[in-house]
Amino acid sequence: CRVREEFIRNFTCQSKCVYSWYVVVLIASYKPLFFEEANFLKIKWKGLVTIADSHIIRKPPWRVLFFGTDNFSLPSLKMLYREVKIGRLIKRLGVVTSLKSTKNPVRDFADLHELSMFDWPLYIFSGDFDIGFVASFGHLIPERIIGSFPLGMLNVHASLLPRWRGAAPIIYAILNGDTETGVTIMQVEPHKFDIGNIVAQESCPINLTDTGPELKAHLAEIGANLLFKTLEKLPSCVLDSVPQPASGITYAPRVKPSLAHVDWENMSSIQVFNLYRALVGLYPLSTTWHGMHIKLLEPVLLDKTLDISERTSNSWLLSSPGCVELDRSGRILRVLCADNKWIGFQVVRIQGRKPMSAQDFHNGFISKRSATEWIFRG
Numbered sequence: 025c026r027v028r029e030e031f032i033r034n035f036t037c038q039s040k041c042v043y044s045w046y047v048v049v050l051i052a053s054y055k056p057l058f059f060e061e062a063n064f065l066k067i068k069w070k071g072l073v074t075i076a077d078s079h080i081i082r083k084p085p086w087r088v089l090f091f092g093t094d095n096f097s098l099p100s101l102k103m104l105y106r107e108v109k110i111g112r113l114i115k116r117l118g119v120v121t122s123l124k125s126t127k128n129p130v131r132d133f134a135d136l137h138e139l140s141m142f143d144w145p146l147y148i149f150s151g152d153f154d155i156g157f158v159a160s161f162g163h164l165i166p167e168r169i170i171g172s173f174p175l176g177m178l179n180v181h182a183s184l185l186p187r188w189r190g191a192a193p194i195i196y197a198i199l200n201g202d203t204e205t206g207v208t209i210m211q212v213e214p215h216k217f218d219i220g221n222i223v224a225q226e227s228c229p230i231n232l233t234d235t236g237p238e239l240k241a242h243l244a245e246i247g248a249n250l251l252f253k254t255l256e257k258l259p260s261c262v263l264d265s266v267p268q269p270a271s272g273i274t275y276a277p278r279v280k281p282s283l284a285h286v287d288w289e290n291m292s293s294i295q296v297f298n299l300y301r302a303l304v305g306l307y308p309l310s311t312t313w314h315g316m317h318i319k320l321l322e323p324v325l326l327d328k329t330l331d332i333s334e335r336t337s338n339s340w341l342l343s344s345p346g347c348v349e350l351d352r353s354g355r356i357l358r359v360l361c362a363d364n365k366w367i368g369f370q371v372v373r374i375q376g377r378k379p380m381s382a383q384d385f386h387n388g389f390i391s392k393r394s395a396t397e398w399i400f401r402g
Contacts, residue, residue, distance in 0.1 A: 084113045092120075092121060099244045122144045161179075165177065165214070193205070201298055206226050207225065208222055220265075279303070284299070289402055291362055296309070321371035
């Protein structure tokens with residue numbers, strides 16, 4: 025970098041958890057100059073670079089505090105633990121996790137391997153770590169904690185930001201029929217989720233048959249590998265981070281059970297199938313049959329449109345999304361969607377009853393009504 029103007033002054037930076045002397049270097053160029061004699065670059069913002077003084081560790085092995093809660097977090101934590109054992113990149117590893125969930129694989133792993141563990145929220149925090157890593161943590165981290173790490177905090181996010189900011193990026197990527205997604209390593213900022221500079225990204229395709237849990241497991245492994253590459257490049261990768269593009273921002277808010285209700289009038293067969301794939305393991309697809317709540321299980325995407333020759337007396341239903349019948353095989357309950365294509369379901373569950381086959385639902389419910397009433401309501 026070419027430095028056009030340099031101004032150095034000392035000042036005292038006082039916060040709730042850190043008391044330190046800093047040197048401020050104002051750099052006119054867009055990319056900050058790395059001072060080999062300086063101990064560490066702490067903040068880069070609009071050309072203003074703060075360099076912490078001698079008590080800050082500048083080289084690996086680092087002291088790392090990991091924030092996570094679920095199965096997406098676990099591969100990253102395992103990678104960090106492996107590096108602790110090797111000792112080249114990490115010399116100390118602590119874990120912060122939440123008490124909200126009874127099933128917490130991060131807590132289980134930390135207990136098993138006797139890692140230092142901190143319960144969220146952190147009311148008292150010593151700040152005795154160099155960097156914080158976050159993966160599927162689900163809590164907004166306050167500025168006082170972010171600022172206690174000389175290297176800041178980095179988040180492993182399961183999308184190619186700025187697309188799908190928010191709590192459910194994998195679900196919304198599948199739901200919207202995306203053919204590609206990936207993982208972003210980004211800087212954590214206070215006050216808002218998923219707005220920080222991009223440190224690294226890696227993309228991967230979304231296959232037509234991928235379900236939410238399958239894609240989540242795949243992205244978790246990609247995220248762990250990308251985090252390892254980031255760890256190897258510290259601190260230069262943080263200095264080279266870039267702002268997220270201002271265009272292409274989409275949001276993936278927390279999912280509610282109502283999302284699983286099928287809107288037959290407006291959803292195509294592929295949209296219904298994508299909804300199922302996105303919500304696997306969370307909520308089954310739901311509809312209503314004459315006032316009864318129905319869960320639709322084990323869907324089959326049928327590669328065909330409505331065949332008029334298959335119908336005789338029920339021609340009135342040919343343009344009615346939601347009409348339902350048993351296919352000729354007797355194994356699939358097929359429903360007409362808004363694009364005039366069928367989607368099939370092999371199992372149905374009426375609220376308060378055990379799951380039943382498509383044949384049993386036809387025999388017990390459909391066949392007992394006139395053909396004009398063979399319809400699901402959205």
